[in-house]
Amino acid sequence: MKGEVLVEARGLSRSFGNKRVLDDVSLTLRAGEVTGFVGANGAGKTTTIQLMLGLLRGEGQTHYLGRPLHEWGAPGTVVGAVLGGVAGHSAHRLRAHLRMVAAGSAVPDERVDSLLETVGLTDAARRKLAELSLGMAQRAGIAQALLGDPPVLVLDEPANGLDPHSIRWLREFLRGQAAQGKAVLVSSHLLGEMEQLADRVVVLTRGRVVAAEPMTEVLKRAADRRIVTLEAPDLPALAKLVTEHGGHLAPVGGQSATVTGLDRVRIGTLALQAGVPLYWLHEGNPSLEDFYLGVAQEEFKIS
Numbered sequence: 001m002k003g004e005v006l007v008e009a010r011g012l013s014r015s016f017g018n019k020r021v022l023d024d025v026s027l028t029l030r031a032g033e034v035t036g037f038v039g040a041n042g043a044g045k046t047t048t049i050q051l052m053l054g055l056l057r058g059e060g061q062t063h064y065l066g067r068p069l070h071e072w073g074a075p076g077t078v079v080g081a082v083l084g085g086v087a088g089h090s091a092h093r094l095r096a097h098l099r100m101v102a103a104g105s106a107v108p109d110e111r112v113d114s115l116l117e118t119v120g121l122t123d124a125a126r127r128k129l130a131e132l133s134l135g136m137a138q139r140a141g142i143a144q145a146l147l148g149d150p151p152v153l154v155l156d157e158p159a160n161g162l163d164p165h166s167i168r169w170l171r172e173f174l175r176g177q178a179a180q181g182k183a184v185l186v187s188s189h190l191l192g193e194m195e196q197l198a199d200r201v202v203v204l205t206r207g208r209v210v211a212a213e214p215m216t217e218v219l220k221r222a223a224d225r226r227i228v229t230l231e232a233p234d235l236p237a238l239a240k241l242v243t244e245h246g247g248h249l250a251p252v253g254g255q256s257a258t259v260t261g262l263d264r265v266r267i268g269t270l271a272l273q274a275g276v277p278l279y280w281l282h283e284g285n286p287s288l289e290d291f292y293l294g295v296a297q298e299e300f301k302i303s
């Protein structure tokens with residue numbers, strides 16, 4: 001059922017030596033939703049995913065449909081993971097490799113063929129794993145993750161290194177999986193891509209979750225942080241005006257400046273009323289990037 005909680009990760013923590021790389025991370029994945037897991041390099045996304053999947057030891061627990069993964073007899077029917085292409089012997093041919101994995105979980109051969117078709121790899125079925133392109137390897141990894149028809153999909157940086165065509169395919173594919181009722185977790189540092197893909201965003205900064213919100217809320221909050229870029233011949237006069245009305249103007253060279261705290265309509269109206277000339281002003285669309293940079297900045301200030 002859409003919105004039903006399928007995965008509940010609580011209090012995930014992990015240290016390497018005396019370095020605490022994850023600190024009390026909690027995540028909830030819901031049926032019918034793509035959750036975007038974003039964070040800078042080294043923030044701890046991969047470590048979180050490995051803990052969730054039981055591939056790494058640490059503190060905390062993750063329940064899949066109410067139970068830890070190890071209590072499920074066939075974990076592949078609960079969660080499918082794509083952790084960077086397809087893992088297997090490089091000399092094995094794709095279809096044979098998938099059939100071998102399928103046999104281990106009592107999945108019939110026909111499912112391998114239908115999944116190869118689903119991910120658009122029917123023509124590559126006889127290629128050796130070593131001969132697959134990066135995009136093909138990602139698709140093959142997805143086919144492998146889907147063998148047990150799990151209701152949960154977890155993908156670590158699946159868009160890494162893909163060309164725009166493959167990224168688009170991936171986006172549409174994952175949206176399709178969510179539309180079928182699966183809960184999908186995707187980690188990425190490609191914020192523009194995530195904005196188009198995710199229903200919900202979890203932001204990780206230095207091992208801690210600093211935001212977990214629906215994308216609609218993220219974009220609303222980003223709108224509040226929107227930056228206006230402008231050009232004006234008398235920046236000191238404009239700066240005074242902006243400050244008087246609760247905004248902040250920062251010169252960026254020449255006659256250009258950025259303004260935060262006021263939107264373009266307000267700035268334009270105030271300038272007109274005060275007789276301060278403006279050559280042009282521009283306000284970008286609210287983006288996940290604005291939101292992300294905002295929360296990451298606040299986090300660095302307080303810690």
Ligand SMILES: Nc1ncnc2c1ncn2[C@@H]1O[C@H](COP(=O)(O)OP(=O)(O)OP(=O)(O)O)[C@@H](O)[C@H]1O
Nearest residue numbers: 016017021039040041042043044045046047048189
């Ligand atoms: N086996 C390990 N031994 C020591 N430190 C580790 C190990 N694995 C990860 N780390 C450290 O833990 C931190 C989190 O790493 P992790 O790979 O989870 O981050 P990430 O968010 O996935 O980053 P990226 O986007 O670069 O993959 C980093 O500082 C990393 O150096």
